[in-house]
Amino acid sequence: MELQAESVQELILKGEVPDKYIQYDKITGEPQDANFPAMDIPVIDLGLLRNSSTSAHELVKLRSALSSWGCFQAINHDMTPKFLDKVRDVTKQFFELPLEQKQRCSQEVGDIQGYGNGIVLSEQQKLDWSELLYLVIQPEDRRNLKLWPEKPEDFRSILHEYSTKLRLITEVVFKAMASSLNLEENCFLQQYGERAKVTAKFNLYPPCPRPDLVLGQKPHADGSAITLILQDKSTEDLQFLKENQWFRAPTIPEALLINIGDQAEISSNGIFKSLIHRVVTNAERERISLVVFYIPEIDKEIEPFEKLFDESRPRLYKKIKNYPDIYFQYYQQGKRPIEAAKCQI
Numbered sequence: 001m002e003l004q005a006e007s008v009q010e011l012i013l014k015g016e017v018p019d020k021y022i023q024y025d026k027i028t029g030e031p032q033d034a035n036f037p038a039m040d041i042p043v044i045d046l047g048l049l050r051n052s053s054t055s056a057h058e059l060v061k062l063r064s065a066l067s068s069w070g071c072f073q074a075i076n077h078d079m080t081p082k083f084l085d086k087v088r089d090v091t092k093q094f095f096e097l098p099l100e101q102k103q104r105c106s107q108e109v110g111d112i113q114g115y116g117n118g119i120v121l122s123e124q125q126k127l128d129w130s131e132l133l134y135l136v137i138q139p140e141d142r143r144n145l146k147l148w149p150e151k152p153e154d155f156r157s158i159l160h161e162y163s164t165k166l167r168l169i170t171e172v173v174f175k176a177m178a179s180s181l182n183l184e185e186n187c188f189l190q191q192y193g194e195r196a197k198v199t200a201k202f203n204l205y206p207p208c209p210r211p212d213l214v215l216g217q218k219p220h221a222d223g224s225a226i227t228l229i230l231q232d233k234s235t236e237d238l239q240f241l242k243e244n245q246w247f248r249a250p251t252i253p254e255a256l257l258i259n260i261g262d263q264a265e266i267s268s269n270g271i272f273k274s275l276i277h278r279v280v281t282n283a284e285r286e287r288i289s290l291v292v293f294y295i296p297e298i299d300k301e302i303e304p305f306e307k308l309f310d311e312s313r314p315r316l317y318k319k320i321k322n323y324p325d326i327y328f329q330y331y332q333q334g335k336r337p338i339e340a341a342k343c344q345i
């Protein structure tokens with residue numbers, strides 16, 4: 001079932017926060033806007049990773065970051081700060097359009113692509129304080145250009161350029177992830193397939209009058225293999241959960257925050273961690289972000305690489321296929337999707 005939620009823009013005009021948006025933190029019991037410490041994650045230079053004579057130290061940092069926090073900040077990725085600001089600008093300009101104009105890109109029934117307030121699976125579901133635009137960007141023949149905004153005028157060309165650049169970045173990152181585990185460098189790319197799906201989710205989190213009770217995005221782990229996030233420069237509202245404590249992700253304007261999703265946790269036999277994260281709201285400022293998911297081909301078999309388990313280190317995950325399907329089924333039942341892939345030990 002899909003129900004269209006009332007747009008947050010309309011609620012702000014009315015100045016009210018309906019019950020459907022009120023969420024309590026069942027994990028820590030703290031108000032959503034308590035002051036949480038910053039995560040201690042490394043900044044990794046992708047330029048150094050590209051070359052085997054300079055990569056050794058970065059690979060150690062990468063492995064350690066991905067096995068503790070499941071994420072890192074990537075710099076020197078070949079996208080200039082000016083270009084990243086352009087991406088942020090077109091995102092902001094799109095969300096500033098009048099609602100009717102944004103609705104030209106609206107989600108169609110049964111499809112998550114397009115503009116909307118996220119998928120509403122049931123009447124009881126708590127809602128996020130956000131607007132979003134979700135588009136497939138790779139493979140190119142799977143783009144639904146009808147849903148790509150025509151305004152602002154440079155939106156499409158900038159998204160195309162961003163998507164081309166990200167292809168090279170994801171390749172470097174997957175190869176480095178493999179090398180950091182002493183595996184053949186193409187193993188992730190091969191397991192995920194040449195036609196892996198890459199999707200872009202543009203998010204707007206408007207200022208919210210009750211940041212103590214309302215979330216921009218509920219706690220979840222990503223169903224992707226990896227996720228690449230371009231953060232807003234002016235806020236730090238993304239948080240990761242580690243050992244039952246929330247930590248704030250620092251914003252570095254020129255960096256991409258790259259995190260592990262469930263499928264790379266499975267391939268790495270649990271060495272890399274797909275951590276639960278959420279977005280909090282903010283009474284003063286709006287926040288925008290551009291989140292890109294790298295999603296393996298659905299008919300590829302995803303399983304831990306053989307070299308990563310033996311008698312002393314048990315195999316933690318089974319072979320799975322079509323994880324997005326499993327993900328939605330489990331998510332709907334309020335369970336963590338990766339549980340479905342765990343071996344019974």
Ligand SMILES: O=C(O)CCC(=O)C(=O)O
Binds near residue numbers: 217290
């Ligand atoms: O907006 C963000 O920074 C992160 C959103 C997120 O976690 C997601 O879309 O999966």
Ligand SMILES: [Fe+2]
Binds near residue numbers: 222
């Ligand atoms: Fe996420």
